[in-house]
């Protein structure tokens with residue numbers, strides 16, 4: 001499966017509830033009823049789909065896909081991708097070959113940062129109680145990380161993953177009881193998987209510290225923390241210039257719904273929200289359920305520098321061109 005995706009397992013950790021793999025290109029988590037695979041670069045993620053469906057049937061007797069989420073942010077350089085990933089329309093057409101009842105969404109601005117989602121839910125043959133459990137996922141995608149934090153994700157500063165985990169402050173983002181395994185890439189880059197023992201709750205962080213295109217992603221379904229506080233901690237750790245976050249929550253997830261409400265009402269300190277959207281996806285299982293997805297895009301608040309003398313005052317403010325024109329006039 002990973003050969004098809006064009007990545008490799010670097011290391012893994014397991015318990016009775018979850019198998020966690022740190023990959024050369026991100027992460028893989030497998031639990032009884034769910035497989036989560038995240039890849040980066042020019043990997044061929046969608047090519048794994050028929051392989052996953054066949055392996056689930058052959059090895060685990062799982063012969064019906066109950067739900068699918070395929071999501072990604074818009075690429076910085078779509079031209080460097082394999083033709084299938086150059087446009088979301090092509091990805092949707094590919095996914096529709098497997099799931100005739102899938103739905104596709106684009107959230108965010110078509111001209112700037114946006115987030116694509118393909119999703120499908122089917123009535124399972126036997127409705128299991130598990131499908132009605134509270135469930136939420138928080139994902140934060142951060143660009144333009146604070147230049148002070150970048151060196152810690154290089155081999156110049158940290159010998160290995162463990163040192164980077166401590167020195168970067170990522171240790172404060174993950175519950176103490178979590179099992180963690182991580183990788184420090186040479187000469188730079190960091191990937192971490194964590195999971196809570198005897199649950200299918202995971203967290204994963206990936207950091208690209210090259211200053212020209214610095215990026216960090218954080219994703220978790222751990223329910224120990226308030227998602228709003230968790231978001232603030234993550235943002236304080238990486239201090240990105242901009243971030244896009246999504247909160248998935250089903251109707252039974254009180255924490256997920258609370259976080260959506262809080263984020264709707266409060267801004268993140270130090271940031272200006274440039275976009276917020278909310279989608280309610282109907283999940284057709286025997287008992288009607290809903291999945292709610294909200295995405296929010298933030299930019300660091302415009303900074304200003306004040307140089308003043310008795311007579312003159314020059315205010316330099318990092319604003320949009322439109323605002324600058326308004327100020328001039």
Ligand SMILES: C[S@@+](CC[C@H](N)C(=O)[O-])C[C@H]1O[C@@H](n2cnc3c(N)ncnc32)[C@H](O)[C@@H]1O
Pocket residue numbers: 024025026038039040041185186187188189190191206207208209210215216217
């Ligand atoms: C942490 S990895 C994967 C992260 C990916 N962007 C994501 O969000 O899932 C990316 C970083 O590791 C560095 N790196 C070094 N060797 C690598 C390798 N063999 N495969 C992938 N990334 C590598 C890259 O230069 C980059 O800074």
